[in-house]
Amino acid sequence: CKAGGIPKEEIGVKDEEKIIPGTYESMCNPISQAEILNEEGCDFNIAMGLCVGHDSLFLKHANAPTTVFAVKDRLLGHNPLAALYQSRQYYRRLRTAGGIPGKAEQ
Numbered sequence: 723c724k725a726g727g728i729p730k731e732e733i734g735v736k737d738e739e740k741i742i743p744g745t746y747e748s749m750c751n752p753i754s755q756a757e758i759l760n761e762e763g764c765d766f767n768i769a770m771g772l773c774v775g776h777d778s779l780f781l782k783h784a785n786a787p788t789t790v791f792a793v794k795d796r797l798l799g800h801n802p803l804a805a806l807y808q809s810r811q812y813y814r815r816l817r818t819a820g821g822i823p824g825k826a827e828q
Contacts, residue, residue, distance in 0.1 A: 726754025752776040756783035769793075771802055 727748030730740060740747045752772060756779075759767055767788040769777050774793050781788055792802035 724748070725758055726751035750776050752780040753783045756780050756785075760785045771800075 728751055730747045730749055733749070735747075737743050750773060756767075760783075764784075764786045767780075767784050767786050768791055769780055769788055770791040771794045772780055772790075774795055777790050777793050781790075794800045794802045
């Protein structure tokens with residue numbers, strides 16, 4: 723959201739309407755992000771961490787072939803890989819036979 727980001731105030735978002743009032747919050751600008759990479763002549767783009775929907779706008783405006791590695795959503799606190807990081811820790815029981823530790827399914 724930093725490259726081409728727009729302050730939320732520019733579209734009339736009030737401070738009390740922000741996620742964290744009293745702080746700077748920008749809106750992503752995936753079209754501008756794609757244009758920046760186009761100007762740099764990128765041969766291939768890997769999109770990682772763009773919001774759902776913003777990735778579609780990026781794909782539409784990027785000249786180079788692009789693949790999406792992971793999208794961001796509010797469910798995981800804008801940390802798209804949190805589920806992968808937690809798979810060996812918090813969700814360990816889901817990968818075991820009958821939820822019994824030490825009886826991992828193959």
